[in-house]
Amino acid sequence: MKYMTAGESHGPEEIAIIEGIPSGLHLTEQDVNKELSRRQHGYGRGQRQVIESDTVKFLSGVRHQTTLGSPITLNVHNDDHNHWASIMDPNEPATDENSVRKVMRPRPGHADLVGGMKYRHFSDLRNVLERSSARETVMRVAVGAVAKQLLKELGIDVHGFVLNIGPAKTKLEHLTAFNTLNDLRQQTESFETRTLDEETDNEMQAVIDKAKKEGNTVGGTVQVFATGVPAGLGSYVTADDKLDAKIARAIVGINAFKGVDFGGGFNNSEKFGSEVMDEIFWSEDKGFYRGSDNLGGFEGGMTTGEMIAVRGVVKPIPTLYRPMHSVDIDTHEDHKASIERSDTTAVTAAAVIAEHMVAIELAKAILDKFDTDNLGRLKEQLTAYREEIKEF
Numbered sequence: 001m002k003y004m005t006a007g008e009s010h011g012p013e014e015i016a017i018i019e020g021i022p023s024g025l026h027l028t029e030q031d032v033n034k035e036l037s038r039r040q041h042g043y044g045r046g047q048r049q050v051i052e053s054d055t056v057k058f059l060s061g062v063r064h065q066t067t068l069g070s071p072i073t074l075n076v077h078n079d080d081h082n083h084w085a086s087i088m089d090p091n092e093p094a095t096d097e098n099s100v101r102k103v104m105r106p107r108p109g110h111a112d113l114v115g116g117m118k119y120r121h122f123s124d125l126r127n128v129l130e131r132s133s134a135r136e137t138v139m140r141v142a143v144g145a146v147a148k149q150l151l152k153e154l155g156i157d158v159h160g161f162v163l164n165i166g167p168a169k170t171k172l173e174h175l176t177a178f179n180t181l182n183d184l185r186q187q188t189e190s191f192e193t194r195t196l197d198e199e200t201d202n203e204m205q206a207v208i209d210k211a212k213k214e215g216n217t218v219g220g221t222v223q224v225f226a227t228g229v230p231a232g233l234g235s236y237v238t239a240d241d242k243l244d245a246k247i248a249r250a251i252v253g254i255n256a257f258k259g260v261d262f263g264g265g266f267n268n269s270e271k272f273g274s275e276v277m278d279e280i281f282w283s284e285d286k287g288f289y290r291g292s293d294n295l296g297g298f299e300g301g302m303t304t305g306e307m308i309a310v311r312g313v314v315k316p317i318p319t320l321y322r323p324m325h326s327v328d329i330d331t332h333e334d335h336k337a338s339i340e341r342s343d344t345t346a347v348t349a350a351a352v353i354a355e356h357m358v359a360i361e362l363a364k365a366i367l368d369k370f371d372t373d374n375l376g377r378l379k380e381q382l383t384a385y386r387e388e389i390k391e392f
């Protein structure tokens, strides 16, 4: 399975094409829209989310609510484009009128300055901003929603949560206690029913309000769990095949993500080996299993069959309403950085995006290993593989 996205933040459309989804998967636009709506919610987002009501259109690859095995084209319209039609016009040459939203004072923390240098966009850094914007993550979530639909058919659930926003930490004890694997397993049943509001409690909202009032922004940490994953996805034989490495890349590839770890992750560096390794057990009904999940479900770049636990660190939003120092790229004079309408925080959306990126990497790993033509055959192969692993 592979995919590509295209689209500028204030252009007319966002597009993704996915190749390699098996035929026979039940898939509706509502399945995707449910996830797009989750990405739009969360306390601390700006006015753009009020304008947009992200809904997908299937342009190819799905017929009568079922995938055909052909490339799936997904399309989300940018409602905000109405306000930007002349600024984003592909046919008219640049004029004073249609360049009113020029960006000449690059914003620290954005792709503006280096993107301008690299692509020679010296007349307007909007040419960088439009594609480097996290607007594009709407399509990654749309692709991830298709991946999640496939994984659900295979008994695999993936869900993302907020761990902290600035100094305010989640009250959800189970999200930080990796040793209580059984508790976590029970909690997974309620993953889908959780609301985003439950994740940004009053303390988090107070942190966001304070930042906003002060023209500032905040980041945070997100957690993704995946359950029902069979042992042996990914491989130790080459670095490129390591699935934890692929997931790490997918997470840090999300706008504003600056760190990733698995299981106890960075905290494990302060512990002794005896506290960190996941001891091995065997039982008749389960086959091999572990007593803890401190390594987040990976050994040697392969899934262990335990729950996958990945965390991602999200930096504070770079656009500040109390802007930082910058330099005009034309005059080279000192100035405050440009201000674009902005979120105060997007950690809740980031949790949803991270969840979908993990789903994409898991779906890819499964489709690398088993049949990609038809879902029924894929299920048969995966069931046989699970049996074989259990008999080991």
Ligand SMILES: Cc1cc2nc3c(=O)[nH]c(=O)nc-3n(C[C@H](O)[C@H](O)[C@H](O)COP(=O)(O)O)c2cc1C
Pocket (backbone or CB within 6 Å): 046, 109, 110, 111, 132, 133, 134, 137, 254, 255, 256, 257, 315, 317, 318, 319, 341, 342, 343, 344, 346, 349, 350, 353
């Ligand atoms: C869901 C989401 C929404 C974002 N919204 C904004 C925003 O409103 N304003 C902003 O300056 N940055 C926002 N960002 C962050 C920037 O897109 C990102 O920091 C920038 O493109 C530079 O990329 P980098 O942080 O990965 O280096 C957002 C990121 C995410 C994931």
Ligand SMILES: C=C(O[C@@H]1CC(C(=O)O)=C[C@@H](OP(=O)(O)O)[C@H]1O)C(=O)O
Pocket (backbone or CB within 6 Å): 009, 046, 047, 048, 049, 052, 132, 133, 134, 135, 138, 255, 340, 341, 342, 343
């Ligand atoms: C559009 C989205 O996020 C945008 C990401 C973003 C950025 O710089 O990354 C900047 C803002 O764009 P705008 O100036 O149009 O409000 C966010 O709203 C979205 O998530 O759908």
